Amino acid sequence: MKVKSILAASALTLAMTVPAMAARDYISIVGSSTVYPFATVVAEQFGKTTGSKTPKIESTGSGGGFKLFCSGVGVNFPDITNASRAIKSSEMKTCADNGVNEIVEVKIGYDGIVLANSKTVAPLNLTRKDIFLALAKEVPDPANPEKLIANPYKTWKDVNSALPATKIEVLGPPPTSGTRDAFVELAMENGAKTFDFIKNMKATDKKEYKKICHTVREDGVYIEAGENDNLIVQKLQANPNALGIFGFSFLDQNADVIQGAVIEGEAPTFEGIAKGSYPVSRPLFFYVKKAHVDVIPGMKGYLGEFTSEKAWGESGYLADKGMIPMPEEERKMYNENVASLKIMEMK
Amino acid sequence: MNTTETTKTNLLTPTKRLKRRYRAEKWFKRLGLTAIALSLSFVAFLFFTIFSDGYTAFQQSYIELDVHFKAEEFTQEKLASANYPGLVKEAMSTMFPEVTSRQEKKQLYNLISPAAAYKLQDTVEADPKIIGTTQKVWVLADDDVDMLMKGKIDRNLSQGDRRIRNNQLAWIDRLVKEKRLEMKFNKTFFMTGDSREPELAGILGAVKGSFLTLLITLSLSFPIGVAAAVYLEEFAPENKWTDLIEININNLAAVPSIIFGLLGLAIFINFWGLPRSTPVVGGLVLTLMTLPTIIIAGRASLKSVPPSIREAALGIGASKMQTVTHHVLPLAMPGMLTGTIIGMAQALGETAPLLMIGMVAFIVDVPGSITDPAAVLPVQIYLWADSPERAFTEKTSAAIMILLTFLITMNSLAVFLRKKFETKW
Numbered sequence: 001m002k003v004k005s006i007l008a009a010s011a012l013t014l015a016m017t018v019p020a021m022a023a024r025d026y027i028s029i030v031g032s033s034t035v036y037p038f039a040t041v042v043a044e045q046f047g048k049t050t051g052s053k054t055p056k057i058e059s060t061g062s063g064g065g066f067k068l069f070c071s072g073v074g075v076n077f078p079d080i081t082n083a084s085r086a087i088k089s090s091e092m093k094t095c096a097d098n099g100v101n102e103i104v105e106v107k108i109g110y111d112g113i114v115l116a117n118s119k120t121v122a123p124l125n126l127t128r129k130d131i132f133l134a135l136a137k138e139v140p141d142p143a144n145p146e147k148l149i150a151n152p153y154k155t156w157k158d159v160n161s162a163l164p165a166t167k168i169e170v171l172g173p174p175p176t177s178g179t180r181d182a183f184v185e186l187a188m189e190n191g192a193k194t195f196d197f198i199k200n201m202k203a204t205d206k207k208e209y210k211k212i213c214h215t216v217r218e219d220g221v222y223i224e225a226g227e228n229d230n231l232i233v234q235k236l237q238a239n240p241n242a243l244g245i246f247g248f249s250f251l252d253q254n255a256d257v258i259q260g261a262v263i264e265g266e267a268p269t270f271e272g273i274a275k276g277s278y279p280v281s282r283p284l285f286f287y288v289k290k291a292h293v294d295v296i297p298g299m300k301g302y303l304g305e306f307t308s309e310k311a312w313g314e315s316g317y318l319a320d321k322g323m324i325p326m327p328e329e330e331r332k333m334y335n336e337n338v339a340s341l342k343i344m345e346m347k
Numbered sequence: 348m349n350t351t352e353t354t355k356t357n358l359l360t361p362t363k364r365l366k367r368r369y370r371a372e373k374w375f376k377r378l379g380l381t382a383i384a385l386s387l388s389f390v391a392f393l394f395f396t397i398f399s400d401g402y403t404a405f406q407q408s409y410i411e412l413d414v415h416f417k418a419e420e421f422t423q424e425k426l427a428s429a430n431y432p433g434l435v436k437e438a439m440s441t442m443f444p445e446v447t448s449r450q451e452k453k454q455l456y457n458l459i460s461p462a463a464a465y466k467l468q469d470t471v472e473a474d475p476k477i478i479g480t481t482q483k484v485w486v487l488a489d490d491d492v493d494m495l496m497k498g499k500i501d502r503n504l505s506q507g508d509r510r511i512r513n514n515q516l517a518w519i520d521r522l523v524k525e526k527r528l529e530m531k532f533n534k535t536f537f538m539t540g541d542s543r544e545p546e547l548a549g550i551l552g553a554v555k556g557s558f559l560t561l562l563i564t565l566s567l568s569f570p571i572g573v574a575a576a577v578y579l580e581e582f583a584p585e586n587k588w589t590d591l592i593e594i595n596i597n598n599l600a601a602v603p604s605i606i607f608g609l610l611g612l613a614i615f616i617n618f619w620g621l622p623r624s625t626p627v628v629g630g631l632v633l634t635l636m637t638l639p640t641i642i643i644a645g646r647a648s649l650k651s652v653p654p655s656i657r658e659a660a661l662g663i664g665a666s667k668m669q670t671v672t673h674h675v676l677p678l679a680m681p682g683m684l685t686g687t688i689i690g691m692a693q694a695l696g697e698t699a700p701l702l703m704i705g706m707v708a709f710i711v712d713v714p715g716s717i718t719d720p721a722a723v724l725p726v727q728i729y730l731w732a733d734s735p736e737r738a739f740t741e742k743t744s745a746a747i748m749i750l751l752t753f754l755i756t757m758n759s760l761a762v763f764l765r766k767k768f769e770t771k772w
Contacts (some may be wrong), residue, residue: 017431040543044542044543045461047712048465054711058707058722228732229735230733230734230740253735254735256510310596
């Protein structure tokens with residue numbers, strides 16, 4: 001009995017004393033699951049070579065990352081957030097409301113979004129228009145091209161007679177994902193713009209325009225496969241008719257079993273994305289709270305490691321992991337921005 | 348009349364109706380057996396897939412290098428600032444002097460894991476006397492080489508379709524022939540924390556994180572759970588308040604665990620200001636989750652102690668508290684412990700509530716205390732399953748095997764305790 005009461009007492013004291021803790025001696029990073037595989041490599045390299053504590057990285061998605069990042073200044077809030085898109089003005093406002101006024105924006109490189117299928121069948125040769133017609137919820141009526149109808153297409157041949165007569169079946173990320181945001185924006189919206197009346201709508205009714213371009217069909221053709229891209233790769237192997245949507249690094253790592261669809265004549269290759277000729281690619285960022293740089297140990301070291309040539313350069317270790325480096329001048333510019341901690345303008 | 352009825356149901360010459368009843372019984376038994384066989388085959392299938400995917404993770408490819416620790420490399424004050432990756436590259440170049448072009452050299456160096464440099468650093472720091480000599484050092488091979496050695500990369504595919512080039516394949520074959528590339532027991536897997544290099548990733552960080560988290564959970568939920576169960580069962584008056592409490596406890600046991608995570612985020616992190624992603628917060632959240640289980644199991648085992656024990660103790664003059672602490676509680680303890688262990692096993696396998704409090708994170712350093720950031724076993728499995736590198740597939744299965752081992756051990760301990768201390772009245 002005595003033992004037990006001591007145990008209980010010590011447990012209670014344990015619980016009571018803990019909230020007194022304040023300082024944090026490791027960097028806390030949140031944000032995009034697309035940047036996560038790259039940021040983790042840098043963090044590990046930084047921790048192992050400098051002997052500092054390795055930064056802690058949570059994969060919360062770009063939006064979730066900004067939410068945490070913008071909640072305030074202090075050790076309880078993250079120091080850095082990763083993002084697979086630029087910060088929105090609404091998020092900047094939240095930041096400013098919570099006292100996070102000085103943010104350093106760092107672009108780190110590019111990521112291509114690929115539509116891949118199993119290697120056992122021929123690669124598809126798509127245009128962004130095909131992608132829009134195959135996946136949008138509402139498409140222009142072929143009989144009356146100024147009118148929108150619910151998407152009637154069942155096979156790729158229905159969409160474009162040059163394509164095979166296989167069923168349209170696409171596995172992709174859910175709406176919370178940054179990859180999905182980028183995909184609808186870069187592939188579907190640009191595909192929709194090929195129809196003049198939709199393009200004109202952008203000036204007249206922006207809300208309706210966004211709705212047409214960004215709404216993915218919900219009749220079972222587009223299958224939300226969760227955030228687990230490995231699972232999508234496995235499903236593609238099992239079902240050669242299906243296409244999967246994910247980041248270039250997964251294609252790079254699994255090039256022996258899947259292949260990327262050629263989009264507007266450009267295959268998703270490292271060089272194509274770096275040059276900017278592959279149409280579905282997006283920049284990756286991270287955002288730093290300037291107020292934390294001198295408070296949290298190791299911040300300068302981590303930023304230095306990330307922006308060094310051996311990390312994000314042409315033949316750096318991030319390129320080995322599938323990130324597409326920026327051109328040299330851009331790298332130089334962001335490197336200087338980081339060194340001088342140039343804060344971004346708050347809109 | 349009665350006698351004729353009984354002669355009809357003669358067991359030696361069964362009637363039609365009796366036969367039908369026997370047949371029905373036989374079918375009923377078979378149905379039950381099929382159900383068991385079906386669930387067993389599911390379990391067998393699960394174990395088989397996990398084991399066949401994961402057993403290779405316990406071996407890892409190592410390459411033997413002749414490293415010349417040149418004295419001029421170690422002129423700086425700190426041993427850590429020497430150029431260890433350079434030493435690794437030099438050792439590879441001396442082994443393959445015919446490789447000269449820049450691109451080929453890069454492919455050659457890619458055979459070795461980036462972890463090799465850390466290994467050299469450790470070797471020198473452990474014994475600085477080796478500076479100036481040439482030593483044979485076994486270092487980790489790259490994960491792609493490892494996958495090839497384990498037959499998970501098909502060498503018959505054309506060069507463009509696999510991650511190992513043809514010239515790399517030739518080098519690997521030469522290394523194997525010279526017995527410089529071998530499979531060894533994967534100690535790293537049990538000695539390190541998470542890593543983005545599959546060959547360097549280990550389970551120790553997650554195991555320790557799970558241990559610290561469960562320590563907090565156990566030391567809070569067991570005393571609180573037992574105290575609550577004893578009060579409700581032995582002392583509480585029977586009125587509508589205790590009824591209300593009882594309904595609420597039963598309800599809480601059925602609440603989805605993610606709700607506890609949200610509660611933990613709101614109270615422990617946002618209100619108390621506890622640090623995110625630490626075993627303290629994880630343990631507190633899991634305490635909330637396991638408390639109802641422990642209270643319900645505790646009350647059930649207190650109920651099973653016969654009233655005659657209490658009456659006898661009270662009859663010879665023991666106080667209510669003495670009755671409970673000296674007689675009822677020791678007799679109910681095995682049941683309570685079983686409930687606690689099952690609750691702990693549940694907490695060990697939980698990820699959903701930890702997602703909300705930031706324990707689903709990339710953490711390399713092995714946690715040393717309850718306020719260091721830590722991941723737990725199921726979270727580690729989730730993170731590895733989501734990594735692009737092929738070699739993480741086997742690590743995922745290996746981590747599942749370890750988690751299953753812990754779960755099976757805990758559950759069999761619960762069964763053992765129940766069997767050993769069970770008292771039949």
